[in-house]
Amino acid sequence: MxxxxxxxxxxxxxxxxxxxxxxxxxxxxxxxxxxxxxxxxxxxxxxxxxxxxxxxxxxxxxxxxxxxxxxxxxxxxxxxxxxxNIWVSLWKSVSLLLLGAPSLGEIGKLKGKKFTELRDKLMERTKNLTVVSALAVSTTISFLTAPPPVTYAAWDNKVPYLFIGGACGSTIISTACGLGLIMYLGVITEDSIERIEGNFERSIAVALLVMPTVFLFVGEACGCIAWLVAVWYGNILWMKIVVTAVLFVCVVLVVILFLFFPNLC
Structure with a gap:
């Protein structure tokens, strides 16, 4: 024991x-x-x-x-x-918003009626982008040529003036690229996508597809920055706070949209 x-x-x-x-x-x-x-x-x-x-x-x-x-x-x-998952969601959102499809390879996999439907959708999308860009061009040009009637935003300052000019230039490029893309989509076929083999050719095709949307977004970003800078060069405090808060909320909403947009499609 x-x-x-x-x-x-x-x-x-x-x-x-x-x-x-x-x-x-x-x-x-x-x-x-x-x-x-x-x-x-x-x-x-x-x-x-x-x-x-x-x-x-x-x-x-x-x-x-x-x-x-x-x-x-x-x-x-x-x-x-x-x-x-966050990076994958962001990449899918960027591809869907800029390219109009998950990738160029996915476009090449479509055949027959599906390819025609996607091409028609891309063409309609590009036409809408071109119209929006053209309207933005006319608006920014009128902004540049008109003297500022208010004092809460210093539109005559160099910095906001340069950003407004950048917005105008970006929307002009977006309009031109949109017209070129419409002409390209009018003659594209399934064989055209299949013949794109090299990385250089793929890069050119992707750049052509995304340039109208990219330059439209750049123009919008320049316009927002111009608003923010002009207000902060002004002399009214509550306008500075309101504009900054609105832009911050818009940025947060855009990030959320990019994260959840692939799940909505």
Whole structure:
């Protein structure tokens, strides 16, 4: 019969911890009960019981540790996947908004009626962009030529004037690229996409498809910056706060749109 402080020499001292001593207590009490009932158990049987109990505890603790490690790795993987998902969503949004399709390769995979429908949609989209760009050009030109009638925005300052000029130039380029893209889409066929093999040719095709939208966005960004700078060069505090807050909210909404836009399509 083993006592708590009477661990045999052939046992590894490293396992004589609280768990091991607790098992020895249980075995000792069990043996005392059996002795009181007139039954006896061999030492070998007790040794087997103790060792099996220790092995079960060790196995359970190892499994718990493995589970904890697995959970930790799973959390790290989830974090990595979350970051990857954000970039994937942004890239899909950029492709859908600028190109009008997930990629140039996806356009080339379409055949027959589906390709014709997509081409018609891209042409209609480009026509709308061209009209918007043309209207923006006329608006910005009238802004540049008219003297500012108010004092809350310093439109006659050099910085906002340059940004308004940049907006005008960007929308002019967007209009010209839109007209070129309309002519290109009018003659494009399935074979035309399949013949685009090299990276240089693909880059030219993608640039032609995205330039009207890109320059329209650049023009809008220049207009917004011109508004912000002109107001901050003005002399009314509440206008500065309101315009800055509105632009900030618009930027946040655009970022949210870019993240969730692929899920809406």
């Amino acid at each position: 083993f006592a708590n402080d009477d661990v045999p020499d052939h046992f590894d001292k490293n396992i004589a911890d609280d768990t091991f001593l607790a098992h020895l207590d249980k075995m000792r009490k069990l043996r005392e009960r059996l002795a009181a009932l007139g039954q006896c158990v061999k030492n070998d049987d007790f040794a087997a019981i103790i060792l099996s109990s220790l092995l079960e505890c060790t196995t359970d603790s190892d499994q718990d540790k493995d589970k904890d490690k697995g959970k930790g790795k799973g959390k790290d993987k989830d974090k990595g996947k979350g970051k990857d």
